[in-house]
Amino acid sequence: MATTNTYDHELNVALLAVQRATLLTKSVFHSHTKGTLNKSDASPVTIGDFGAQALIIAALQLNFPDDEIVAEEEAKDLRENGQLRETVWDLVQKAKLSDSSAEKVLGGEVKSAESMLDIIDKGASQGGAKGRIWAIDPIDGTKGFLRGGQYAVCLALMVDGDVKVGVLGCPNLPVSDSEPLKEGIGADASDEEGKFGVLFSAVQGKGAQSRALSKSGLAESHDIKMKPLTNISEATFCESVEAGHSSQGDAAAIASKLGITKPSVRMDSQAKYGSIARGAGDLYLRLPVRKDYVEKIWDHAAGDLIVREAGGRTLKENKGVVAAPKDVHGKVIEAVREVLGEKE
Template identity: 45%
Template sequence: MSFVKEAYIAQLAVKRASLLTKRIADEHLQRGIEKKDKSPVTIGDFAAQAVIIHSILKNFPEDLIVGEEDSSLIKSQHLEPKILKKIDWVQKSDSVSNDKLGVITNAEELCLAVDKGNSKGGHKGRIWALDPIDGTSGFLRGAQYAVCLALIVDGVVQVGVVGCPHLPHSLYEKDSKIGGIYTAVKGQGAYFQDLAAAVTSPYDSSHPIHLHNDYDFSKARVVEGVEKGHSSHELQSLIESKLKIAQPPVRLDSQVKYCAVANGDAEIYLRLPTSLSYREKIWDHASGWLLVHESGGIVTDIFGNKLDFGSGRTLNSQGVIAATATLHPEIIKTVKDLVGEHGQMLYRFCSA
């Protein structure tokens, strides 16, 4: 099977970063720092990005990485000691993986690793897309977030791994265990394993997951974003009403929504534009796209167009709709009925 080593290293790295960020969240250290674009970032973002990039480059030194963060705030806010303390903790706690993932020992190695996430992406070569904490707002609230890593080869997503430290194994089972790792490899299916389980190979501790292509809209469950700035709740409500979806939506932060669909806890994920000019980032969707695809679903933009992960650091498309293969075509038709075949009326639900 192809990409076995890549999937294995990605699982080990995502697990290490998930344990690290969970530790920070549990210690209530997740106070945010404001970036230039006014979005929040935490020491968890920097620590997780450093740990994962260092791990990837130890094993695949010629690969490139598209990461969300750089070290400028680390240096200006003098965060190196705090971040290194957390990294040292996880490297000791997860010492069984040190031979495979390496260790970070000083501020220079920390900042160098973070800054290696500076690839501009593209259609050629091996490029990893990394979001060290997807859903920073959820992380700050003590709610859902995800650690997301995907390998894109010549513009095609080949491996996707998502760590979900706070996500129940089942959204609907009382007392469900918490925390998991979701893995997909193109052409090889999608898999789930408990976060606490040992990662000994890509699939030894995992079991296959599938979504519900047998459900119609009367049984369909929707997951959507918590933040109003991330997805148009008004348009979501109209779509759900027209499709006669009876189940109330579940609102979650981050790519855990893709995991819920892939795992059969939901059949539809709607991320609808709130701005006409905004384009989605590849690190926000690459892993989740592959998970849903390999579990039997479809993911496109809101007009039904394929997502292009080789066009740079962003997707040249508006919004995202992930759903079962059964329901996806009718959802796209409903969206077009509401906003126009080419989005002529999308402005009604968006800012400029």
């Protein structure tokens, strides 16, 4: 299907695909949260990862068959575990939006369990700086997912190495953009239509939006902007729950240098990017725990674009992540350099 440089079609497909996949992950949490495996990197993986990845890749393959895809999961475990395969297949078959026109865009059902495995394995691109490449993290923040906390279904399109479209499905964040960021946010999330979860999205050069998750077509979108921050000492900053993902000690030292006295809000996943992009929080710090740590593109591409299009800046071409409003970004970077420099 032909595309234009406006990326309208890409955005529509990405929003619908992420919405459908996010609803699948919600159904998994309610019925199958103990269906986990251990991957070689010791992180938990759930049947939700496999199902969400299958749904997203199926939609991309239908609409953009020549595009490459890099995704986190491979179907090896499903090929070797028949019971797990049938569980995922059953969930994928049931995962439908109630809007028929939306389902037509997405291509309806995956045809068979075997084709589902082949679809999952189509996310094996090695990436690169040329061409159109989609990056998928079917459940970013799997431990948050398992504990009923924050997680995100993440999808981004890169064209010649530049992120053009980004979408995050965050089912446990409140719909309202005005609700401040705090520990346990979304713990009382409802499954009632229009009262659960949010989709964040951005197209390069067109700003960032949020909308309520829906079980049918796409809900109305709202433009989002990072909150103006004149006094950095009053900032709310968020960081990873897992100490293995980010140096929490360094983050505390940086906050101290900036005069920030409020405790950090610890959250899993790219939900942090969405939260500061809409002004619920102010800063996101993800600081390397070791020199050889390499960030993965699917963990940041969508969230990075959403923050930039909401008026913020991120730490590009460096180790770690600093996301902050433009007016205070320099001060945060200065504090980061001071703290990390003291350790060298």
